[in-house]
Amino acid sequence: MPNIDQLPLDEMLTAFIDGELDGEDAATIEALIDSDPSVAARFDQLSRADLPYAKSFETLLAVAPVDRLEGMLADIPPQARQPRSIMGRRGFLAAAAACVIAGIAADRAFIGIDRRLKRPGEGEEWRAVVAEYIELYTPDTLSAPAGDRAAQMAQLDLVGSKIGLSLSPEAVALPGADFRRAQVLEYDDEPLAQLAYLDPKDGPMALCIVKSTRGAAGPEMERRRGMNVVYWSTGAHAFMLIGHADAYRMNSVADDVRARLSA
Structure with a gap:
């Protein structure tokens, strides 16, 4: 009792x-x-x-x-199981x-x-890790301007060399959002490219890229940490676009940058 x-x-x-x-x-x-x-x-x-x-x-x-x-x-x-009771x-x-x-x-x-059975970047776990990271961003986090085209190109060249993908300011531009920086993070001992943007209306946004061998797929959408995520993959890379914008805009922006990166 x-x-x-x-x-x-x-x-x-x-x-x-x-x-x-x-x-x-x-x-x-x-x-x-x-x-x-x-x-x-x-x-x-x-x-x-x-x-x-x-x-x-x-x-x-x-x-x-x-x-x-x-x-x-x-x-x-x-012997460890309990009988049913009302x-x-x-x-x-x-x-x-x-x-x-x-x-x-x-x-x-x-x-x-x-996570142990899959290669880095090929499951959804990497998107969960990125979402936890981006959740901490505020507009103040990305308040510093990205510099001129030469400065942006230097960052993108470094990041692109780490993941084996050619990047340019024009290819990774997001409609309505200002490019702020490109940096290399690490996930499961593999490079993870993060391109950060600041949207005047919806705040921080990021395009993240990792190497992948799963082949082409997507795009698909999900919600993580109160943000919308659009993700897709090619034969060599997996991509995710994450931000606070509504689903329609996120899909539209993703379609735009995906077309340019695939060209």
């Missing part, structure tokens, strides 16, 4: 409503409801609650990695929370395995 002295008010009342308290604890809660108007009001609210728990979890269940989870369950010794709302929510935590841990484990 739960120790009601250690339970938060809502959990305590819910346990009472669901009949999970023994006679002594139930009597204590009844006395508290009778003596405290605020507790009584909360008890009435919880008693009337008819929350659609199943519907709330339909979306999660639809995208759950069922095959992977079943494989994980198959590895659990039979549970109240507290038990359901606790189980749901445990599933969420287990799902996060499992996803992290599978991401790690996936």
Whole structure:
């Protein structure tokens, strides 16, 4: 039985409503409801609650990695498994929370395995890393001008030599955004080219490029860290354009620069 002295008010009342308290604890809660108007009001609210728990979890269940989870369950010794039982709302929510935590841990484990099996830049993990980095950018980060064409060309020559791709200011120009700098980062011991831009309306934007051997694909779009990402690949490189602009504009800008880089 739960120790009601250690339970938060809502959990305590819910346990009472669901009949999970023994006679002594139930009597204590009844006395508290009778003596405290605020507790009584909360008890009435919880008693009337008819929350659609199943519907709330339909979306999660639809995208759950069922095959992977079943494989994980198959590895659990039979003696460690608990028999099914009818549970109240507290038990359901606790189980749901445990599933969420287990799902996060499992996803992290599978991401790690996936990253080791794939060559750098060929999975989605590199885009996740870039998004975390770009999320920290503000307009002040890119306030310094890029210099004249000669200065820009010097940066692009250096970056292009690292990833095996010829770059020029004209080829990497983004409509409506000002080029600010080109630099070489590193991901899984491989060079990652980052071309940074400042859009007067939507703020920082970046075009990132890594070597790839997966072949031509895309373009496709996704959301990461509150930003839109358009990504595609050629026979030798993988590209991603990331920024805060809306999906329509990001696709339009990506199509423009993709056509020039492929020419």
